[in-house]
Amino acid sequence: MFFKPYGFLGNRMMDRSFAVGITAAKIQRIPDCRLFKKLFLNVHFNLISIIKSCYFSSMHLILQTPRLYLRRFTLADAASIYQLNSKPEVLQYLHELLVKDEAHAGEVLTNIILPQYENNLGRWAAHLKDTDEFIGWCGLKYRPEIDETDIGYRFMPQHWGKGYATEAAKYTLEYGLKTLGLTTITGRAHVENTASLKVLEKIGMQYIKDEVVDNCPVKTFIINARRWRK
Numbered sequence: 001m002f003f004k005p006y007g008f009l010g011n012r013m014m015d016r017s018f019a020v021g022i023t024a025a026k027i028q029r030i031p032d033c034r035l036f037k038k039l040f041l042n043v044h045f046n047l048i049s050i051i052k053s054c055y056f057s058s059m060h061l062i063l064q065t066p067r068l069y070l071r072r073f074t075l076a077d078a079a080s081i082y083q084l085n086s087k088p089e090v091l092q093y094l095h096e097l098l099v100k101d102e103a104h105a106g107e108v109l110t111n112i113i114l115p116q117y118e119n120n121l122g123r124w125a126a127h128l129k130d131t132d133e134f135i136g137w138c139g140l141k142y143r144p145e146i147d148e149t150d151i152g153y154r155f156m157p158q159h160w161g162k163g164y165a166t167e168a169a170k171y172t173l174e175y176g177l178k179t180l181g182l183t184t185i186t187g188r189a190h191v192e193n194t195a196s197l198k199v200l201e202k203i204g205m206q207y208i209k210d211e212v213v214d215n216c217p218v219k220t221f222i223i224n225a226r227r228w229r230k
């Protein structure tokens with residue numbers, strides 16, 4: 001069917017069309033109106049496909065994983081960025097200031113997050129497929145000062161420890177190396193950021209060195225397209 005790539009939205013849309021669904025089920029049981037039944041079901045399912053297509057064409061979808069979908073942020077995401085970047089535990093190991101309100105989050109979007117999309121890279125909003133809940137971000141960022149593309153991720157504390165970072169990062173690496181054709185991706189985490197270091201290891205990145213970046217002691221990992229294919 002033409003909406004197949006967006007099949008993961010099925011449950012949600014089926015919920016929305018629950019009332020219509022009940023009517024469809026009732027009509028199924030009427031024996032003498034087969035043609036009407038067929039017509040009704042056709043209209044019903046076509047309507048669902050159209051709604052699904054509209055929903056996804058209104059967002060810039062980047063990739064999906066078994067449990068998540070990743071899309072580009074827009075200026076309408078200030079509340080989500082505020083939720084995430086105003087939590088001290090989220091920024092504990094990062095060289096960044098806490099976001100103080102939604103206006104400040106809007107500046108982060110305008111000045112930091114959205115300009116990265118010019119290179120087809122960037123940090124992408126991660127949502128749960130089941131509920132559409134925003135749970136954090138994952139993505140690739142080009143750093144011109146060192147000519148490197150690095151992987152980054154950040155999730156809401158209530159969703160830590162569920163494997164989401166590993167899942168999102170794994171598919172992000174694949175997207176970067178396969179779809180975008182990057183030859184190398186770098187990853188860095190503070191030496192005490194055990195969870196992040198574990199994610200880098202679990203997605204197959206190779207530790208290369210300890211260094212100091214932005215006054216922070218970090219461990220640096222790397223993966224290249226050849227190693228990733230193995």
Ligand SMILES: CC(C)(COP(=O)(O)OP(=O)(O)OC[C@H]1O[C@@H](n2cnc3c(N)ncnc32)[C@H](O)[C@@H]1OP(=O)(O)O)[C@@H](O)C(=O)NCCC(=O)NCCS
Nearest residue numbers: 090153154155160161162163164165166189194195196198
């Ligand atoms: C780092 C971060 C993204 C990890 O997210 P997550 O969704 O909890 O990660 P996962 O569930 O995929 O877990 C990855 C591994 O780390 C382990 N882990 C998670 N939290 C941990 C902790 N506090 N201490 C030790 N290990 C931890 C998990 O058990 C898992 O390993 P396992 O599969 O062997 O059990 C999350 O903690 C976060 O958003 N931190 C704040 C932002 C940040 O530091 N980003 C990284 C910047 S480099």
